[in-house]
Amino acid sequence: METITPNWLQKRADLSPERTALIFNDQSWTFEEIFKIAKKTAGKIVGLLPRNSSRVAILMNNTPEAVWVIYGLQQLGIETVFLNSKLTASELAFQLIDSETELIIYDRLLKNRANELSEALTDIPIISVTDLAERPTFEIAIREEYRLDDVCSIMYTSGTTGKPKGVLQTFGNHWWSATGSVLNIGLQENDSWLCAVPIFHISGLSILIRSIIYGIPVILVEKFDGKLVNSLLSSGEVTIMSAVTAMINRMLSEQENPSYHPAFRCLLAGGGPVPKPLLEVCKERNIPVFQTYGMTETSSQIATLSPEDSLRKLGSAGKPLFPSQLKIMVEQEEAKPMQEGEIFVKGPNITKGYLNRDEVNAASFKDGWFSTGDLGFKDEEGFVYILDRRSDLIISGGENIYPAEIEEILLSHDEVTDAGVTGIPDKKWGHVPYGFVVAGKPINEEEIFAFCRERLASYKVPKRIIQVDQLPRNGANKLMRRLLSQLIENEK
Amino acid sequence: METITPNWLQKRADLSPERTALIFNDQSWTFEEIFKIAKKTAGKIVGLLPRNSSRVAILMNNTPEAVWVIYGLQQLGIETVFLNSKLTASELAFQLIDSETELIIYDRLLKNRANELSEALTDIPIISVTDLAERPTFEIAIREEYRLDDVCSIMYTSGTTGKPKGVLQTFGNHWWSATGSVLNIGLQENDSWLCAVPIFHISGLSILIRSIIYGIPVILVEKFDGKLVNSLLSSGEVTIMSAVTAMINRMLSEQENPSYHPAFRCLLAGGGPVPKPLLEVCKERNIPVFQTYGMTETSSQIATLSPEDSLRKLGSAGKPLFPSQLKIMVEQEEAKPMQEGEIFVKGPNITKGYLNRDEVNAASFKDGWFSTGDLGFKDEEGFVYILDRRSDLIISGGENIYPAEIEEILLSHDEVTDAGVTGIPDKKWGHVPYGFVVAGKPINEEEIFAFCRERLASYKVPKRIIQVDQLPRNGANKLMRRLLSQLIENEK
Numbered sequence: 001m002e003t004i005t006p007n008w009l010q011k012r013a014d015l016s017p018e019r020t021a022l023i024f025n026d027q028s029w030t031f032e033e034i035f036k037i038a039k040k041t042a043g044k045i046v047g048l049l050p051r052n053s054s055r056v057a058i059l060m061n062n063t064p065e066a067v068w069v070i071y072g073l074q075q076l077g078i079e080t081v082f083l084n085s086k087l088t089a090s091e092l093a094f095q096l097i098d099s100e101t102e103l104i105i106y107d108r109l110l111k112n113r114a115n116e117l118s119e120a121l122t123d124i125p126i127i128s129v130t131d132l133a134e135r136p137t138f139e140i141a142i143r144e145e146y147r148l149d150d151v152c153s154i155m156y157t158s159g160t161t162g163k164p165k166g167v168l169q170t171f172g173n174h175w176w177s178a179t180g181s182v183l184n185i186g187l188q189e190n191d192s193w194l195c196a197v198p199i200f201h202i203s204g205l206s207i208l209i210r211s212i213i214y215g216i217p218v219i220l221v222e223k224f225d226g227k228l229v230n231s232l233l234s235s236g237e238v239t240i241m242s243a244v245t246a247m248i249n250r251m252l253s254e255q256e257n258p259s260y261h262p263a264f265r266c267l268l269a270g271g272g273p274v275p276k277p278l279l280e281v282c283k284e285r286n287i288p289v290f291q292t293y294g295m296t297e298t299s300s301q302i303a304t305l306s307p308e309d310s311l312r313k314l315g316s317a318g319k320p321l322f323p324s325q326l327k328i329m330v331e332q333e334e335a336k337p338m339q340e341g342e343i344f345v346k347g348p349n350i351t352k353g354y355l356n357r358d359e360v361n362a363a364s365f366k367d368g369w370f371s372t373g374d375l376g377f378k379d380e381e382g383f384v385y386i387l388d389r390r391s392d393l394i395i396s397g398g399e400n401i402y403p404a405e406i407e408e409i410l411l412s413h414d415e416v417t418d419a420g421v422t423g424i425p426d427k428k429w430g431h432v433p434y435g436f437v438v439a440g441k442p443i444n445e446e447e448i449f450a451f452c453r454e455r456l457a458s459y460k461v462p463k464r465i466i467q468v469d470q471l472p473r474n475g476a477n478k479l480m481r482r483l484l485s486q487l488i489e490n491e492k
Numbered sequence: 493m494e495t496i497t498p499n500w501l502q503k504r505a506d507l508s509p510e511r512t513a514l515i516f517n518d519q520s521w522t523f524e525e526i527f528k529i530a531k532k533t534a535g536k537i538v539g540l541l542p543r544n545s546s547r548v549a550i551l552m553n554n555t556p557e558a559v560w561v562i563y564g565l566q567q568l569g570i571e572t573v574f575l576n577s578k579l580t581a582s583e584l585a586f587q588l589i590d591s592e593t594e595l596i597i598y599d600r601l602l603k604n605r606a607n608e609l610s611e612a613l614t615d616i617p618i619i620s621v622t623d624l625a626e627r628p629t630f631e632i633a634i635r636e637e638y639r640l641d642d643v644c645s646i647m648y649t650s651g652t653t654g655k656p657k658g659v660l661q662t663f664g665n666h667w668w669s670a671t672g673s674v675l676n677i678g679l680q681e682n683d684s685w686l687c688a689v690p691i692f693h694i695s696g697l698s699i700l701i702r703s704i705i706y707g708i709p710v711i712l713v714e715k716f717d718g719k720l721v722n723s724l725l726s727s728g729e730v731t732i733m734s735a736v737t738a739m740i741n742r743m744l745s746e747q748e749n750p751s752y753h754p755a756f757r758c759l760l761a762g763g764g765p766v767p768k769p770l771l772e773v774c775k776e777r778n779i780p781v782f783q784t785y786g787m788t789e790t791s792s793q794i795a796t797l798s799p800e801d802s803l804r805k806l807g808s809a810g811k812p813l814f815p816s817q818l819k820i821m822v823e824q825e826e827a828k829p830m831q832e833g834e835i836f837v838k839g840p841n842i843t844k845g846y847l848n849r850d851e852v853n854a855a856s857f858k859d860g861w862f863s864t865g866d867l868g869f870k871d872e873e874g875f876v877y878i879l880d881r882r883s884d885l886i887i888s889g890g891e892n893i894y895p896a897e898i899e900e901i902l903l904s905h906d907e908v909t910d911a912g913v914t915g916i917p918d919k920k921w922g923h924v925p926y927g928f929v930v931a932g933k934p935i936n937e938e939e940i941f942a943f944c945r946e947r948l949a950s951y952k953v954p955k956r957i958i959q960v961d962q963l964p965r966n967g968a969n970k971l972m973r974r975l976l977s978q979l980i981e982n983e984k
Binding site: 001003004005006008011012014015145149172179182183186187188189213214215319322323324325346347348352368382 | 493495496497498500503504506507637641664671674675678679680681705706707811814815816817838839840844860874
């Protein structure tokens with residue numbers, strides 16, 4: 001039976017009109033206020049769209065204006081393509097064309113990128129939020145209900161091979177993700193969620209959605225800043241925060257008080273296991289770290305480890321949340337405890353598939369189980385350990401980097417005949433990409449950097465380019481990226 | 493898309509094996525323990541059932557054994573028919589035949605009723621929980637997953653006319669009901685829910701289900717007892733309780749301490765509005781009363797009023813919970829604020845229909861909206877007020893009584909030529925039924941009582957039988973039950 005709920009923001013504004021919905025610097029808005037702004041924003045967007053438009057992209061950082069646009073599009077039932085503001089114009093162009101986006105809305109800080117896009121894609125209208133605000137407001141009929149099977153958001157992820165894929169996140173996916181989280185960490189009257197991760201990633205967007213469903217404020221931060229976050233966590237204003245290891249590192253190194261405010265009850269840590277020394281510092285300082293595992297396709301966390309288990313189950317991502325399942329498969333069979341294999345997940349929080357990718361979808365789903373491509377195992381008690389993110393995924397400061405994408409760029413350079421990329425541990429970012437190249441003559445590292453910078457978001461540009469005689473390949477000539485790091489030692 | 497989740501009890505036992513699941517008198521069980529007992533119980537039940545059985549009825553009061561059987565049947569994916577232990581054998585027989593029940597499980601306190609049933613229904617096997625415990629335990633494959641469209645429970649309700657109808661409550665209905673509640677009242681680590689209402693009613697069953705979904709203990713009480721409940725609420729052991737007005741009355745009149753433990757944070761009050769004097773006493777004593785509106789068809793509460801609004805919005809049932817909608821209809825149009833009309837509800841917590849009642853179902857659902865038959869209005873702020881329960885429903889001490897059912901019995905008496913029943917306010921029970929009869933010669937009240945007692949659950953037997961010359965009927969000859977109470981004054 002199709003599940004239908006009321007329009008979430010309208011419902012929340014009806015149930016809790018005077019509760020705080022959003023805090024940004026020293027401004028704040030109630031749910032009643034943001035619902036009004038969202039409707040007004042929707043009324044402005046409508047004037048720019050062809051009839052029956054179904055998709056709009058946003059190129060925005062963490063600002064209240066981005067929130068108005070996101071909520072406004074939801075009022076219209078329009079699918080929102082979330083663009084990563086760190087990507088280059090050519091990376092973005094691919095996503096915009098692939099998603100058949102009919103309008104791009106950007107914020108003033110991304111003006112240069114928007115200009116490049118508007119030159120490259122002359123037939124997609126593009127407007128800044130500032131200009132949008134000046135537009136006339138049309139009377140509109142907002143969606144009174146959300147059908148949970150409808151797509152709410154699209155976010156692109158890359159993979160081992162091929163182009164990035166648009167992950168379809170339905171209203172139902174977001175709902176069940178929010179429900180799984182609340183059943184894990186509870187819901188208190190004083191709760192508020194600090195959002196210092198990008199809202200164009202699922203980690204950030206899911207905070208906005210939980211805020212509406214739970215009726216709690218989001219404290220939105222434009223750009224992560226250790227000192228600012230520390231002062232928020234010490235103020236008692238924040239009870240929950242989502243972060244990646246690199247952020248926690250910076251927070252702790254800049255922390256002045258010995259501990260945060262006792263109201264701060266949950267630090268959700270994603271993007272790979274938190275290293276033991278860091279966990280021990282957190283324990284000392286009474287910081288309640290919940291380690292999580294999740295991805296764009298699971299609409300944020302799917303497994304979480306409670307603080308009381310964090311040292312006993314070091315490196316584990318805990319157990320799958322209440323609505324979800326996770327299993328380890330080895331050659332079509334479920335693995336035994338401690339046996340390594342591929343991670344499969346199932347649950348109503350999991351994407352219904354990638355946009356326009358029938359073949360990939362057919363290969364990714366088996367009997368309702370989604371093949372993550374990640375490797376891991378469960379221990380005897382069922383706690384999940386992630387060994388390797390899929391396709392040697394590199395997570396750098398919370399951003400996902402796919403080696404294949406960088407290798408493709410390196411190989412497109414005239415002098416490079418073979419290329420491999422892997423993640424190398426880094427104190428600040430967790431991991432950073434290193435490029436290994438084979439070339440007929442000595443290469444100029446600086447020249448390759450420049451070549452990459454033109455074509456790749458800066459966080460994807462290899463931190464080093466190392467020339468080698470040959471790359472490690474297996475019998476089937478498949479690149480063994482995990483062996484690449486050993487080449488650093490051989491380097492002279 | 494069909495929604496599938498893991499088996500809830502199995503999942504909860506995996507996530508929170510050592511948390512307390514159930515407390516009864518001075519015994520308690522963890523989730524791991526009750527999952528084991530449920531599986532064992534399922535393994536015993538299986539031996540008594542024909543292959544592919546789909547329905548088992550339970551005739552049990554609030555005991556741990558009833559919980560094992562309910563959870564055990566869920567492990568098998570068998571639909572559970574919840575029998576009201578206060579009904580007579582003939583009332584129960586109708587439900588058992590209508591639901592095509594294949595096995596009845598009863599508890600020792602209901603032995604007499606069970607014996608009557610087994611005589612009347614020789615082809616439905618019947619077993620006591622005590623005998624069930626002695627049965628061999630078969631190895632079974634439990635349900636690894638719940639499909640949310642599957643029926644979990646069936647509870648019978650009566651209506652204006654005709655026989656009682658079996659309300660189909662799916663796993664999804666229960667899930668969304670539990671979710672709507674948690675988004676309203678939150679979820680704290682120390683939460684526990686006192687169940688002093690019958691688990692064969694949705695008010696009680698929904699507490700068991702929330703316990704599993706939330707991972708919190710149920711404190712189960714065999715029979716409501718004001719003193720016992722008061723001591724539990726004063727101990728700090730209970731944070732949430734479901735009650736009806738009659739219970740609250742008794743609790744307050746027997747309360748020794750000036751207030752309950754501060755951990756007690758929510759008294760959900762169902763079964764009609766709580767009278768103002770009672771609310772004022774609750775306020776004085778810091779008892780946080782949440783007035784609710786709900787019914788078997790909505791799988792427990794669908795609207796709730798927060799304590800901070802309870803006196804400002806006296807008599808209101810608040811607003812519909814997050815996943816649900818409620819509207820007032822007058823002649824096919826949505827009513828204006830303050831305008832009275834029929835209450836319609838919509839949401840994933842609402843039954844998919846009545847068992848074997850295609851015609852009633854077709855009449856009850858319009859575009860996904862369920863017609864409750866109840867009358868009410870919304871005020872300017874959208875708060876809902878219930879004026880009259882459907883079909884002159886009488887709520888007496890939390891039990892629903894349908895006048896039509898009693899009138900049918902009265903009319904079957906040889907000397908009665910016309911009959912009408914209505915609810916008369918009563919200090920202890922809220923309302924009690926009074927019978928008004930027309931007869932050719934003076935009737936003997938005692939004899940009519942005895943006649944009713946044989947055919948009706950005792951709470952349905954009219955407290956008084958009043959003989960009148962004629963009943964108030966409108967032009968269409970429809971009985972106007974609301975005018976019946978005026979006949980008391982005319983009585984000599």
